[in-house]
Amino acid sequence: xxxxxxxxxxxxxxxxxxxxxxxxxxxxxxxxxxxxxxxxxxxxxxxxxxxxxxxxxxxxxxxxxxxxxxxxxxxxxxxxxxxxxxxxxxxxxxxxxxxxxxxxxxxxxxxxxxxxxxxxxxxxxxxxxxxxxxxxxxxxxxxxxxxxxxxxxxxxxxxxxxxxxxxxxxxxxxxxxxxxxxxxxxxxxxxxxxxxxxxxxxxxxxxxxxxxxxxxxxxxxxxxxxxxxxxxxxxxxxxxxxxxxxxxxxxxxxxxxxxxxxxxxxxxxxxxxxxxxxxxxxxxxxxxxxxxxxxxxxxxxxxxxxxxxxxxxxxxxxxxxxxxxxxxxxxxxxxxxxxxxxxxxxxxxxxxxxxxxxxxxxxxxxxxxxxxxxxxxxxxxxxxxxxxxxxxxxxxxxxxxxxxxxxxxxxxxxxxxxxxxxxxxxxxxxxxxxxxxxxxxxxxxxxxxxxxxxxxxxxxxxxxxxxxxxxxxxxxxxxxxxxxxxxxxxxxxxxxxxxxxxxxxxxxxxxxxxxxxxxxxxxxxxxxxxxxxxxxxxxxxxxxxxxxxxxxxxxxxxxxxxxxxxxxxxxxxxxxxxxxxxxxxxxxxxxxxxxxxxxxxxxxxxxxxxxxxxxxxxxxxxxxxxxxxxxxxxxxxxxxxxxxxxxxxxxxxxxxxxxxxxxxxxxxxxxxxxxxxxxxxxxxxxxxxxxxxxxxxxxxxxxxxxxxxxxxxxxxxxxxxxxxxxxxxxxxxxxxxxxxxxxxxxxxxxxxxxxxxxxxxxxxxxxxxxxxxxxxxxxxxxxxxxxxxxxxxxxxxxxxxxxxxxxxxxxxxxxxxxxxxxxxxxxxxxxxxx
Amino acid sequence: xxxxxxxxxxxxxxxxxxxxxxxxxxxxxxxxxxxxxxxxxxxxxxxxxxxxxxxxxxxxxxxxxxxxxxxxxxxxxxxxxxxxxxxxxxxxxxxxxxxxxxxxxxxxxxxxxxx
Numbered sequence: 011x012x013x014x015x016x017x018x019x020x021x022x023x024x025x026x027x028x029x030x031x032x033x034x035x036x037x038x039x040x041x042x043x044x045x046x047x048x049x050x051x052x053x054x055x056x057x058x059x060x061x062x063x064x065x066x067x068x069x070x071x072x073x074x075x076x077x078x079x080x081x082x083x084x085x086x087x088x089x090x091x092x093x094x095x096x097x098x099x100x101x102x103x104x105x106x107x108x109x110x111x112x113x114x115x116x117x118x119x120x121x122x123x124x125x126x127x128x129x130x131x132x133x134x135x136x137x138x139x140x141x142x143x144x145x146x147x148x149x150x151x152x153x154x155x156x157x158x159x160x161x162x163x164x165x166x167x168x169x170x171x172x173x174x175x176x177x178x179x180x181x182x183x184x185x186x187x188x189x190x191x192x193x194x195x196x197x198x199x200x201x202x203x204x205x206x207x208x209x210x211x212x213x214x215x216x217x218x219x220x221x222x223x224x225x226x227x228x229x230x231x232x233x234x235x236x237x238x239x240x241x242x243x244x245x246x247x248x249x250x251x252x253x254x255x256x257x258x259x260x261x262x263x264x265x266x267x268x269x270x271x272x273x274x275x276x277x278x279x280x281x282x283x284x285x286x287x288x289x290x291x292x293x294x295x296x297x298x299x300x301x302x303x304x305x306x307x308x309x310x311x312x313x314x315x316x317x318x319x320x321x322x323x324x325x326x327x328x329x330x331x332x333x334x335x336x337x338x339x340x341x342x343x344x345x346x347x348x349x350x351x352x353x354x355x356x357x358x359x360x361x362x363x364x365x366x367x368x369x370x371x372x373x374x375x376x377x378x379x380x381x382x383x384x385x386x387x388x389x390x391x392x393x394x395x396x397x398x399x400x401x402x403x404x405x406x407x408x409x410x411x412x413x414x415x416x417x418x419x420x421x422x423x424x425x426x427x428x429x430x431x432x433x434x435x436x437x438x439x440x441x442x443x444x445x446x447x448x449x450x451x452x453x454x455x456x457x458x459x460x461x462x463x464x465x466x467x468x469x470x471x472x473x474x475x476x477x478x479x480x481x482x483x484x485x486x487x488x489x490x491x492x493x494x495x496x497x498x499x500x501x502x503x504x505x506x507x508x509x510x511x512x513x514x515x516x517x518x519x520x521x522x523x524x525x526x527x528x529x530x531x532x533x534x535x536x537x538x539x540x541x542x543x544x545x546x547x548x549x550x551x552x553x554x555x556x557x558x559x560x561x562x563x564x565x566x567x568x569x570x571x572x573x574x575x576x577x578x579x580x581x582x583x584x585x586x587x588x589x590x591x592x593x594x595x596x597x598x599x600x601x602x603x604x605x606x607x608x609x610x611x612x613x614x615x616x617x618x619x620x621x622x623x624x625x626x627x628x629x630x631x632x633x634x635x636x637x638x639x640x641x642x643x644x645x646x647x648x649x650x651x652x653x654x655x656x657x658x659x660x661x662x663x664x665x666x667x668x669x670x671x672x673x674x675x676x677x678x679x680x681x682x683x684x685x686x687x688x689x690x691x692x693x694x695x696x697x698x699x700x701x702x703x704x705x706x707x708x709x710x711x712x713x714x715x716x717x718x719x720x721x722x723x724x725x726x727x728x729x730x731x732x733x734x735x736x737x738x739x740x741x742x743x744x745x746x747x748x749x750x751x752x753x754x755x756x757x758x759x760x761x762x763x764x765x766x767x768x769x770x771x772x773x774x775x776x777x778x779x780x781x782x783x784x785x786x787x788x789x790x791x792x793x794x795x796x797x798x799x800x801x802x803x804x805x806x807x808x809x810x811x812x813x814x815x816x817x818x819x820x821x822x823x824x825x826x827x828x829x830x831x832x833x834x835x836x837x838x839x840x841x842x843x844x
Numbered sequence: 845x846x847x848x849x850x851x852x853x854x855x856x857x858x859x860x861x862x863x864x865x866x867x868x869x870x871x872x873x874x875x876x877x878x879x880x881x882x883x884x885x886x887x888x889x890x891x892x893x894x895x896x897x898x899x900x901x902x903x904x905x906x907x908x909x910x911x912x913x914x915x916x917x918x919x920x921x922x923x924x925x926x927x928x929x930x931x932x933x934x935x936x937x938x939x940x941x942x943x944x945x946x947x948x949x950x951x952x953x954x955x956x957x958x959x
Binding site: 483487547552556559574577578581 | 900901904905908909911912932933935936937938939940941942
C-alpha cells in the first residue's frame with residue numbers, strides 16, 4: 011500500500027511505472043552522490059588553481075588532462091578486462107576515497123605543483139565515476155525506459171551538484187579548503203552502498219526473468235570487456251559510433267571555448283569576491299538545470315523525438331554566440347555559460363546516452379569507454395589548443411578575443427548540426443537493426459516455398475489414375491511437358507493402385523511400371539511429343555472428330571458422362587488458343603460438376619482468353635473452385651485489370667466475389683490495380699476494408715514503387731483507430747463485467763486483427779518492412795524488442811499518427827490504456843464533428 | 845510405308861508397315877485406300893498397326909480422315925495393335941474416346957461381329 015502511494019505521487023511528476031520505483035531511486039541517488047562529491051571537489055580545484063597559479067594556466071591544465079587521460083583509459087581498460095563491472099565500480103570509488111585523504115595530507119606541504127595534479131585528478135574523478143554510472147544505466151534500461159527515466163536521474167545529478175556546491179560554500183573555512191575532501195569521501199562511501207544495492211537488484215531481476223523464461227538481451231555482465239585499442243578500433247570501424255564521437259568532440263571543443271569566454275568576461279567585468287560569484291552562479295545554474303531536466307527533458311524527447319532534442323543544444327548556443335558576438339557583456343556571458351551548462355547536464359547528456367541505446371551491448375560498452383573517457387578529454391585538449399592559437403596572436407582587447415572565439419565556435423556549431431542530423435538518421439537505422447522480422451506473409455511464403463501448380467498437378471495425376479486412364483495420360487503428359495517427371499515421381503506414379511485395373515492397353519500406365527520409363531525414354535525430348543500433339547490437335551479432321559464427340563458428351567446427362575466432361579475440360583487446355591474447339595470451354599466452365607469446372611478453369615488459365623474471364627470471376631463465388639479461379643485470373647495479369655475493377659466496384663455483385671477480386675488485383679499488383687482498390691477503399695463502405703487493405707499491403711510488400719493516396723490512408727487509419735478504441739473499450743467492459751471467456755477471446759482476437767489492419771495502412775505510406783517489423787515485434791517480441799519497435803515508430807511516424815497510435819501500443823497499464831482510449835475517442839469524435 | 849489390304853469376313857484389314865510420315869507421302873495414301881474400299885461397298889475397316897515403327901501427326905490425320913469417311917457412310921473403322929507411344933498420344937488428344945482401339949486383331953474382328 012505504502013509503495014503504491016509513493017509510486018502514485020512520483021508517477022505524477024516522473025513517468026515511473028510500478029516495479030521501476032526502487033531501481034529509479036537507486037540510480038537517482040547513485041548519480042546524486044557522484045555529482046555531489048565532485049561539486050565539493052570542484053571549488054577546491056578551481057580555487058587552488060586560480061589562487062595559486064592564475065587563470066592563464068587553464069589552457070595548460072586542459073591540455074595536461076587530455077594527455078594524462080589516455081593513460082588512465084588504458085589502465086581502466088586493463089583492469090576492467092580482469093574484474094566484473096560491479097568490482098570495477100567499487101574499486102574506483104575506493105581509489106577516489108583513499109585519494110581524498112592523500113590530497114588532504116599533501117596539501118599541508120604547500121607544494122606549488124599540487125593544484126595542477128589536483129585539477130587533473132578531479133577531472134579523472136568525474137570522468138571515471140560519471141562514465142561508470144551511465145554504463146550501469148545502459149545495462150539496465152531499454153530505450154523507452156531510458157527516455158522516461160533519464161530526466162529523473164539527471165535531476166539527481168543536478169540536485170547533487172547543487173547540494174554539493176552549497177555544502178562546499180557553507181563549509182569552506184578558507185580560500186582553498188582541502189578539509190572539504192573529507193566530505194567528498196563520506197559521500198563516496200554512501201555511493202558505494204548504492205552501487206551495491208543496484209547490482210543486487212539487477213541480479214535478482216535477471217533471476218526472475220530467467221525463471222519466467224523472459225530472458226531477453228543480456229545487457230550487462232556477459233558483455234565483453236575490451237581494451238583501449240579494441241575500443242578505439244570499434245569506434246573507428248562503425249560509422250554510427252564515429253558520428254557520435256565526432257559530435258562529442260565538437261560539443262566539448264565549443265564548451266571549452268565557452269568556458270574560456272566566461273572566465274575572461276567575468277574577470278574583466280566583475281571585481282572582487284569571484285569565488286562567491288562563481289558559487290552563486292553555480293547554485294543558480296543547478297536549480298535552473300534541475301527544473302529544466304525534470305520538467306522538460308523527458309517531455310522533449312517524448313514529444314519531439316531524438317532529432318529535435320539533439321539539435322536544440324547547438325541551435326541555442328548558436329543564438330547565444332550571436333548575442334555575445336554583438337555585445338560582450340556579463341549578461342550575455344551568463345546567458346551563454348548558463349545555457350551551455352544547463353543543456354549539457356540535461357538534454358545533451360540524455361540525448362547522447364540515448365544514441366547509444368540501440369548499439370549492441372558489446373559495441374556500446376567499448377564505444378562509451380572510448381568516447382566518454384578519451385574523446386571527452388581529448389576534445390577539451392583541442393579546445394585548449396584552439397585557445398592557445400587565438401592567444402598567440404597577441405590581441406590585447408579581451409572583447410576582440412571573445413569575438414574571435416565566438417566566430418570559431420559558430421563555424422564548429424554548423425559542423426555539429428550537420429553531424430547531428432546524420433547521427434539522428436543513423437540512430438533510426440540502428441533501432442531498425444535491433445528488430446528482426448518474425449514471419450512472412452503466409453500467402454507469399456507459400457508461393458515462395460512451394461510450386462503450388464506442380465503440387466496440384468501431382469495430386470490430380472494420382473487422383474486421375476483410378477478414374478480415367480485418358481485423364482491420367484493427360485496429366486502424365488503435362489508433367490513431361492513441364493519437365494517435372496523426375497525418377498522419384500515416376501516411381502510414385504508407377505506404384506500399383508489398390509484397386510484392380512483392367513489388363514489392357516488402356517491401363518498399361520497403371521499396371522506396368524516400365525511403361526512410364528519406356529514412354530519417357532521414347533520421348534526423352536519432350537518437345538517432340540509436345541509438337542506432335544499440337545500438330546494433331548490443329549488438324550481440321552481432328553477438330554471435326556472431337557467437336558462431334560464433345561457435343562455428344564455435352565448432351566449426355568448421365569452420371570458417367572462426368573468423367574468424359576472432365577477429360578474434355580482438361581484436354582481443351584492442350585489446344586491452341588485459336589482453335590474453334592476452345593469455344594466449347596465456356597460450357598465446361600459453367601458445368602454442374604465442380605470437378606469438371608475445376609479442369610475447365612485450369613484450361614482457361616492455360617489458354618488465357620478474355621472471353622473466359624467472366625465465367626472465371628463467377629467461379630470465385632464457389633468455395634470448391636475459388637482458389638483455382640483466383641490462380642487462373644492471376645495468370646491473366648494486367649490484361650484484365652479493368653474487368654476486375656468493374657466487378658470490384660459493382661455494388662450489385664456478390665460480396666464474396668468482390669473480396670476475391672480484390673485479392674486477384676493484389677496479385678496483378680500494378681499501379682492501376684492499386685488505384686482501383688484504393689478507390690474502392692475511399693468509398694467508405696467499410697464492408698470490404700480488411701480485404702482491400704490486405705490487397706494493398708500485398709502490393710506494397712512486392713512493389714514498393716507503387717504509390718498510394720496518403721489522404722485516403724490517413725482518413726482510413728483514423729477510422730480504424732477509432733474502431734480499435736471502441737473495441738478496446740468493449741473489451742475492457744467485458745473484462746470488468748466478467749463476461750464469458752469465449753466472448754473476451756473473440757474481442758481480443760478482433761483487437762489483434764484490428765491492430766494489424768492499422769499497421770498495414772501505415773505500411774502503405776511508411777517503409778513497409780519497418781512497419782511490419784515494428785508490428786510483429788509489438789505483437790510477439792520481448793520487452794526490449796517491443797521497446798525498440800515503439801522507438802522506431804516514435805522516430806518514423808508523423809505526430810498526428812503517433813498521437814493516436816501510441817495509446818494503443820505504449821507500455822502502460824491496462825487501466826491507463828482504457829482511460830487514454832476513452833480520451834482519444836472523444837478527441838477523434840470532436841475532430842470529426844468540427 | 846507399305847500397306848497391304850486383306851479381307852476377313854466382311855472386314856477389310858489394312859496391314860501397315862514401316863513409318864507413316866509427312867515426308868514419305870506416296871501417291872496412294874491410307875485415306876485413299878480406305879476410300880477405295882468404301883467405294884466398293886465395304887463398311888468395316890480395321891487398321892493393323894502391328895508393324896508400324898513410327899507415326900507422325902500426318903499419319904494421325906490420315907487415320908482420322910479415314911475414320912470420318914467410314915463413319916459418314918455408316919461404317920466402322922477400328923484400330924489394332926498400336927504402340928504404347930501412339931496410344932499415349934491418342935489418350936492425350938482424346939482420340940481414344942472416338943477411335944476404337946484393340947490390343948489384338950482377333951478382338952477387333954470379334955467386335956465387328958457384335959456391331
